[in-house]
Amino acid sequence: MSVALTKGGNVSLNRQVPGVRSVRVCLGWTAGPGYDLDASALLCGASGKVLTDQHFVFFNNLQSPDGAVRHLGADGGGGDRERIEVRLADVSADVQKVVFAVAIYDAAQRRQPFGRVRGAYVRLTDADGGAEVARYDVTPETGSETAMVFGELYRNGADWKFRAIGQGYASGLAGIATDFGVDVLQPAPAAPSAPVSAPAPAPLPPMPAAAPAAVVPAVPKTQPATGSSPVTCFFDPTHGVGSAVVLWQPQWGVPRQVETCAACAQRVQTTVPPFYTPPQAGYPQQQVQPHVPAQQQDQGGRRFGTGAMLGAGAAGLVGGMLLNEALSDDEPQVVVNNYYEDDDDSFF
Numbered sequence: 001m002s003v004a005l006t007k008g009g010n011v012s013l014n015r016q017v018p019g020v021r022s023v024r025v026c027l028g029w030t031a032g033p034g035y036d037l038d039a040s041a042l043l044c045g046a047s048g049k050v051l052t053d054q055h056f057v058f059f060n061n062l063q064s065p066d067g068a069v070r071h072l073g074a075d076g077g078g079g080d081r082e083r084i085e086v087r088l089a090d091v092s093a094d095v096q097k098v099v100f101a102v103a104i105y106d107a108a109q110r111r112q113p114f115g116r117v118r119g120a121y122v123r124l125t126d127a128d129g130g131a132e133v134a135r136y137d138v139t140p141e142t143g144s145e146t147a148m149v150f151g152e153l154y155r156n157g158a159d160w161k162f163r164a165i166g167q168g169y170a171s172g173l174a175g176i177a178t179d180f181g182v183d184v185l186q187p188a189p190a191a192p193s194a195p196v197s198a199p200a201p202a203p204l205p206p207m208p209a210a211a212p213a214a215v216v217p218a219v220p221k222t223q224p225a226t227g228s229s230p231v232t233c234f235f236d237p238t239h240g241v242g243s244a245v246v247l248w249q250p251q252w253g254v255p256r257q258v259e260t261c262a263a264c265a266q267r268v269q270t271t272v273p274p275f276y277t278p279p280q281a282g283y284p285q286q287q288v289q290p291h292v293p294a295q296q297q298d299q300g301g302r303r304f305g306t307g308a309m310l311g312a313g314a315a316g317l318v319g320g321m322l323l324n325e326a327l328s329d330d331e332p333q334v335v336v337n338n339y340y341e342d343d344d345d346s347f348f
């Protein structure tokens with residue numbers, strides 16, 4: 001009479017079939033198209049691990065080293081999917097238990113969990129007489145398992161017992177084999193490729209030297225016309241003779257060329273217009289003519305040597321130099337914008 005086992009339950013073979021010598025572990029299931037399930041057996045020692053890798057019996061190793069456990073494959077005509085025969089008397093004394101497992105082949109890649117497998121079971125029969133000794137209907141715990149341990153035969157003194165296990169593995173047959181000490185071949189790691197030296201970056205072109213700040217060159221000095229007095233500095237007649245001609249941008253009016261001393265010319269060239277006019281001078285309101293000696297007043301020439309500073313207002317009239325050149329020495333004596341003040345007075 002067969003014993004129906006539940007998870008964790010066991011049955012004594014000697015009590016059920018006295019004098020039994022050989023048993024067959026028959027495993028069955030129902031799965032959809034594309035499913036490929038394989039049964040296996042692991043012969044373990046007292047440590048709970050396989051004695052050697054050859055003690056792992058599966059489709060690539062159909063028999064244990066002592067020949068006591070053989071993988072028989074599919075049933076010839078019954079409902080069992082695969083069968084494994086165990087000759088109890090021939091099992092090596094070092095083997096304490098034989099574990100029976102079923103795994104879905106290539107389950108991770110095919111995404112085929114045990115949750116879609118129906119009617120899984122394991123049943124134990126007398127190999128000689130064919131009678132069923134025990135049966136256990138396996139139910140996955142989570143449905144995501146890809147391999148399961150169905151049951152195990154184990155020694156109990158001189159007797160053998162069978163226990164229902166029903167433990168699932170999400171790591172497939174390799175997970176079961178590893179858990180029981182089988183040295184599972186892992187894909188050889190790819191040989192590290194030789195490091196490729198990055199090409200040395202091309203040297204950067206040298207940075208061009210910073211261009212010096214542009215300085216507007218002073219207009220060359222213009223010689224005064226014959227018979228006229230030397231033209232003095234436009235910004236301050238007390239600075240002396242206007243030795244350079246520069247372009248002056250007044251705060252009001254249009255730019256024009258004026259004759260200045262060297263210092264004022266430098267200030268005009270290096271200061272943003274129109275703010276290079278000296279603070280104390282401001283925008284020229286009048287042109288101051290330095291005192292002309294009496295002996296020079298009696299001469300026939302015009303007395304506007306420094307009177308070249310004409311029209312400092314918005315009209316932007318031409319400088320004294322152009323006026324000197326425009327008037328003839330034979331014309332009557334003319335004094336234009338000349339102011340005679342004491343030498344101590346400053347230019348405003």
